[in-house]
Amino acid sequence: MRLSKDFSGALRTFAYFMASGTHYMLEGVDYLSLYGEDPSAIEQVYAIFANVIELDEEGQVLNFTYAQRRATDYLRAWFDPSFKVDPPYEQWETALYGPPSLKDKI
Template structure:
């Protein structure tokens, strides 16, 4: 079973705007340097995005904007400690899973 084209497009789009520094939910947040200096922060952003995103039985993405919001709110709070994520992130949203074995 492969991931759907809809999910692939959602992940690609999110990755592009995160890597280019132009994500509209992060206007005014200087986060691009984290890619080279604090990769665990970026890792968590993508973990949250993938943990939160929901697909229907055909693989259509149901909550693209919400998954982006949860992930970008984490990054905003990382860069701006006074920013409060509402509602606070839950443990399952921030779960880091192991990669498949080689």
């Protein structure tokens, strides 16, 4: 089974705006330096995005904007301690899962 084209497009779009420093939900937040200085913050953003995004039975993304908001709020709070993520993150949203084996199964 492959990930859907809809999910692939959602991930690509999110990754582009995160990597280019132009994500509209992070306007005014200079987060690009984290890629070299504190990549674990960026890792957490992608984990939140991946944990929160939902797909229907056909692989269509149901909550792209919400998944982006939950992910980008993490960086906004990172840079602005007075910013409160609402609702607060639940453990499942911020969970970091281990990678698969580096040896392909096929």
